[in-house]
Amino acid sequence: MVEALLSGVGASRVLTDRNSRGSYARDQGPLTEPAEPAVVVLAENVDEVQHVMRCAHRLGVPVVARGRGTSLSGGAHAVPGCIILSLERMNRIIEVRPQDEVAVVEPGVINADLNLAAAPHGLMYAPDPASHAISTLGGNVATNAGGLRCAKYGVTRDSVLALDVVLADGTLIHTGHVTFKGVAGYDLTALFIGSEGTLGIVVGITVRLKYLPVETRTLAAFFPDLPAAAAGVLAIGAARVQPAILELLDGNTLAILDAAFDSHLGERGDALLLVQTDGFGAAAEAAVVQEVLRAVGATVEAEEGAEAGMLLDLRRNARGDGVDDDFRVGEDVAVPRSQLVHYAAELERIARDLGVRLRLVAHAGDGNLHPTFWVPRDEGVAGTSRLHAALDESVKVALGLGGTITGEHGVGQYKLKWLPWEQSPDVIDLQRRIKEAFDPRGILNPGKAIS
Amino acid sequence: MVEALLSGVGASRVLTDRNSRGSYARDQGPLTEPAEPAVVVLAENVDEVQHVMRCAHRLGVPVVARGRGTSLSGGAHAVPGCIILSLERMNRIIEVRPQDEVAVVEPGVINADLNLAAAPHGLMYAPDPASHAISTLGGNVATNAGGLRCAKYGVTRDSVLALDVVLADGTLIHTGHVTFKGVAGYDLTALFIGSEGTLGIVVGITVRLKYLPVETRTLAAFFPDLPAAAAGVLAIGAARVQPAILELLDGNTLAILDAAFDSHLGERGDALLLVQTDGFGAAAEAAVVQEVLRAVGATVEAEEGAEAGMLLDLRRNARGDGVDDDFRVGEDVAVPRSQLVHYAAELERIARDLGVRLRLVAHAGDGNLHPTFWVPRDEGVAGTSRLHAALDESVKVALGLGGTITGEHGVGQYKLKWLPWEQSPDVIDLQRRIKEAFDPRGILNPGKAIS
Incomplete structure (x- = not known):
């Protein structure tokens, strides 16, 4: 197999040593069945991905694609004897088209890097998983990643217009459309999004960009307990205000953050709702939010500039104390x-x-x-x-x-x-039939996502 | 076949007379291959739909599902000897859940009727095809319908959370989730949306509702010619303002509307951009739009209340002068x-x-x-x-x-x-494999959408 791979990928990027195989064996999710890959391939372009899939298809070897391995569910864990197909080096932003409000990227691009490239044009890529500084767009697509801003702006699927995908046998296809709307044929794009590398390898992603908000307002609402804070969420909903960000943190989380970052959140309450409104209506929306949250017993403070950013960063780091495990x-x-x-x-x-x-x-x-x-x-x-x-x-x-x-x-x-x-047995069976139609030899990330 | 159908559906709703078959033979799209259905079934519940599919599957008879037949592409045209499965009588709004911001409906519910039911709760169903007063949500799902408000609020797929679907063999499945987010398994919901009745019969739809805007502002911007109006669209985009509605009408459309509705739009310019901003930022956004459109040569007027509604109604009726045909x-x-x-x-x-x-x-x-x-x-x-x-x-x-x-x-x-x-042959082939996995006997709306 290694010989076959070497005929299409440079030797320095076909790794078989024990260290490499070990370091690519798992992601950040809990690990129930430890396994070692046979080989790790660091692909640098679409041709190489096609080559890897052609080899794997011919030889019947499983392939686990991965970006930066930040999955929290084990979607990128190795399966025994597999090829780990790392796409981290395919990290070029091919183009940002400000007038079309779209960007085209390779799968290894880090979520935050795309936002850095879009910002000078007054644009943003909306889905922002807490891992946005370390996770790749390919991984975001594989899991249909959400994030903080999704309540208002939608999840990954809502921002992806088109995909380039290498199928199980190495065939390259293009799905979707660069236009905002398009209904020709089945929604293959949506089918690949969230399929966790079990239907094809995403090698190109066309996303719709949204407008960077002209203004944001951030509120920190502290509550005496968790149920009170949860009730605050419903109060905002009942006022029919749609914040861009609406995060809830309980007292134990505040304590951990305070210990790690020398903040003093725990002194202000035992549960925190972090609310950000944005856009032309940001101030008016924040005023309504403040009013309804005070009415349900919160202590609400407007956070300015650096402080607001710090609070949101703290939230993004709230899970960031290591890899999940048995304990x-x-x-x-x-x-x-x-x-x-x-x-x-x-x-x-x-x-x-x-x-x-x-x-x-x-x-x-x-x-x-x-x-x-x-x-x-x-x-x-x-x-x-x-x-x-x-x-x-x-x-x-x-x-x-x-x-x-x-x-x-x-x-x-x-x-x-x-x-x-x-899911019912009928739904699981239907998904297996789809998997079979896309990957008859069952080589794409077997034992994940559906089976 | 009729006998088989009658064993599960009341005789008064199994129509075989020539008139009925004729009136259900086509939709509003151009008709290239006229065909007559063998029978029309007016289903009233899920059991009956399952019964029809079981009969059709056993006998190998094609089934064309339809709502109100407002398709503009012939998706609901009869195919020779088919069963027309009309879902227009399955028109109950099962529930509107204001706190969850979702609604559950049968496929025959008219789009506008759902909005009437949602409005008292401060909610709306966002996708609003121009046919919203006459088209069904089942039809909207079948075509992944768009509409006027989609630029800001997304298309049908972006508002549908879950589906009940009767498969080709009569099996009833449930896809998706009532929650706003959910990534368990493949996105079957998105796959059914836009599949035009070729993968299954949608018998239940759970939608996410959005907040009725607290305020709207409507602007009518008249331009000397069509390219100038199109340039106006880009100017609004460059200002990074996202209107809820941004419709363009050319001079010939204005003339037809003026003749039909006794309006005087044509006197004000040879192309019209109809812009509606909404939400807490509506006024501020409208002010920016007004400024940038004036800068590119438009005559911009703010439309108030009844007048603004009339203009939007005119736009929705802009195509409403009959069925497409050879001419x-x-x-x-x-x-x-x-x-x-x-x-x-x-x-x-x-x-x-x-x-x-x-x-x-x-x-x-x-x-x-x-x-x-x-x-x-x-x-x-x-x-x-x-x-x-x-x-x-x-x-x-x-x-x-x-x-x-x-x-x-x-x-x-x-x-x-x-x-x-x-689409490339590989993409078309992949879709055929999906179709085959869902409908091995090829009875669901054959010859439509993909093949």
Whole structure:
């Protein structure tokens, strides 16, 4: 296999040494089935990706594509004997077209770098996962990544217009349209987005850019407890104001941030709603938000310039204390907005009942919650079994409220066990038929996302 | 077959008489291959739809689903010997959930009726095809319908969260999620949206509602000619203001509206940009729009209340003078925004060169143009051959500029001839494989959308 790969990719970018294989073996998600890749290929262009897929297809070898490996669900974990196809070197911004309000990028471009390139034109790429400074657009596409600004601006799928995709047999296709609208044929673009590398390898991405807001206003609303803050989210909704950012942080998260960054958030309350309005109506919207949040008992302060930016950066770093493992898992459920208060209370109950620690951040405007459960490492198996019981219960309760097992991280490898709790056998079967139509030999990221 | 159908659907709703079959034989699109259905079934619930599909699947009979038959591409035209499965009687709004900001509807609900139900809660269903008063949400989903407000609020796909779908063999599945975000498994919801009844029959639709704007401002900007108005669209974009509505109407359209509705638009200029801003920033945005449009030579007037509504109603009726046929066809291309000025000029050139009449309306904010070409009926074949040459040329030029053959109407039956101009054989083949995976017997709206 290595010989076949070398016939189309430079030797210095076909890595078989133990160190390389080890360092590309996993992403940031919990790891249930450790595996080693046979080889790591650092592709630099579309031809090389096609070459890798042709080899893999001929030889029946599994291929796991990855960007920077920031997945939180194990979507980029190696499978035994696979080719890791790293796209991190395909990191060129091909073009930014200010009049068309689109950009064309390679999959290895970092999310934040595209925003840096778009900003001088008064444009932005809206979906901003908390990992925006380290995650690639290819990875964002693979998981249909969300982020902070999604409540107003939508998720990755809503910003992607067209894709270049290398199929399982090496065929290169182009899906979608550069125009904002287009309905010719099936929506293959949407089908590839979120398919976690199981249907094809995305090698080019055309995105729609949105307008950089002319103005933003940031409010920090502190509440005496978590359910009160969750109720604040509903109060903003009832006022029919759509913030660009509406993040909820619980007291444990504030304590961790204060310890890590020497801030003093915990002194101001036991739960924080971080609200940003933007655009021409930013000030008027912020005024309404302030009024309704005060009416439900919040202490609301307008944050200016650097301070506001710092608060948002803190939020983006709220999960940033390492890789998930057996003793700590960050979850990613979503529930209908009306259930936020109830679900927040349920999370606290679950943690209490099962004796695990909990902290919570949430893209509250979307009803997308990231509870992190953890147990002391020295408890060993006793701790991890309580941890997993809490995770299972939190997912079960979310589904019972009409929620989903994953709002934005993807199923990957780790959440496969929960997929049949959400989807019927008929739906799972239909997805397998699609997979079979795209990848009859089953070489694209097998055992992930759907099966 | 009729006997089989009667075993699960009331006799009064299984129509075999000539009149009924005739009146359900076509939609509002151009008709290239007239055909008669064998039978028309007026389904009233999901069980009946499942029964129809089970019968059709067993007997290998084609099924063409339809709502109100307002398609402009022939997606709902009968195919020979088919069952027409009308969903117009499945028109209940199951629920509007104001706190969750979602609604659940049957496919036969009229778009405007959902908006009437949502408005008391301060909510709206954003996608508003010009046919919103007569077209069904099932039809909107089938074609991924666009509309006037899409520049800001997105198309149908961006507002649909979940679907209930009856598959070719009668199996009922549920796709998607009630939550705003959700990435479990493949995006089957997006795959069904825009598939024009070729992958399954949509029997339930869960939509996300958006906030009714607190304020709107409407501007009418008149220009001396069409290219100047198209340049106005780019000027608004360059100012990075996102109107909710940004419609372009040419002089011939104004003349037709004036004749039909006794208005006097044509006296004010030879091209009109109709701009509506909305939300908390509506006034500030309108002020910027007014300034930039005046700077490029427009006469801009703010329209108040009833007048503004009348102008928008006129625009929605701009195509409303009958069904397309051999002598008149309305097109639906989209081009990248930067090409609007050039493409508008090209359309005028094509009409001139080929001796056909032209009028143009456009969802200009999206680069989605609806030129209507027509020739005098008494010219017979000579006229229609010039008409078709103009249509072909207008599509070819749009594609050459990076555009698409259909921005929002769908491929249906009429635009199949142009699909290979836009999509590669590999993409068309991939879509056929998807179709095969969903509908192995090929009974769902055969010969439409992709093949």
